[in-house]
Amino acid sequence: MIRVLVVDDQALLRAGLRMILDNAGDMEVVGEATDGAQVTAMVAETAPDVVLMDIRMPDVDGVAATRLVRARTGGPKVLVLTTFDLDEYVYAALRAGASGFILKDTLAADLLSAIRAVARGDAIVAPAVTRRLIERHIGTGDDPLPRSGRELGALTEREREVLTLVARGLSNAEIAGRLFLTEGTVKGHVSKILAKLGLRDRVQAVVLAYECGLIRAGA
Structure with a gap:
């Protein structure tokens, strides 16, 4: 089972993600966080394999939270959730150690495939998209x-x-x-x-x- 921590400040989106992931058969939502400030403690408490990280949150954003998570020895992989594929925060999240990003309106099957890929240690950002971000x-x-x-x-x-x-x-x-x-x-x-x-x-x-x-x- 792939253990997933869901981080997003929108309750409706968290509920939708939990439903999709819990029905996947090979994934388990081990916790939810509403802000990046909660992430470090929840990672220590729940030991997820993948953190599904919202990029824009009111207090500690996803970039800072990603940096904290990836600084942990043996810490989980981070998959960033964003609204736009050229979100100005995504490049910073990749530099902070995220394994890639997906759009919030992605299909459920693609979301599950991305989580599985990240859990295996792969990066799921297409190089051409990464290039646009860097440029x-x-x-x-x-x-x-x-x-x-x-x-x-x-x-x-x-x-x-x-x-x-x-x-x-x-x-x-x-x-x-x-x-x-x-x-x-x-x-x-x-x-x-x-x-x-x-x-x-x-x-x-x-x-x-x-x-x-x-x-x-x-x-």
Whole structure:
């Protein structure tokens, strides 16, 4: 069973999410929180696998709560709920450690698939969507950017090439076609890139590629 903590300040939405998740068969809602300020204590109390996190809440918002959750050793994964796919808070939530985001009007089946993916350790944000977020926020002064690019020195030429294509929004299959490789080989390269750079998933890899200047926003 996947243990899920639901965090949202709207009671009606929490009730709807609980109904969907409890009927999934492989998920259990272990708690509900109405504000980010409650999240840390509830994570300690309920030990969820995934926190379904609203991004906009009145006191402690989802970005700050995500940062606190992901700072815990062995803490749960965070899947952000948002109203708009270019919400100005989503980029900050990804940087804070969220494994991705979904829209509040998503279909129930897609919501369940996203939770399962995040519980497995995958990132569920499509790279092209992540790229749009980054292009909107890189260089706005909201973060201490850019990085120097020294982080990329550990990568081979092929790995840098793969990372560039990942950051441009290509899937593993598309990268394989572009570079005349098998999809399994591309997956292996992506895994090595994440390990060498100490990154959690390809979302963080895309962010790092932009911050290091490997590709430029809007390019």
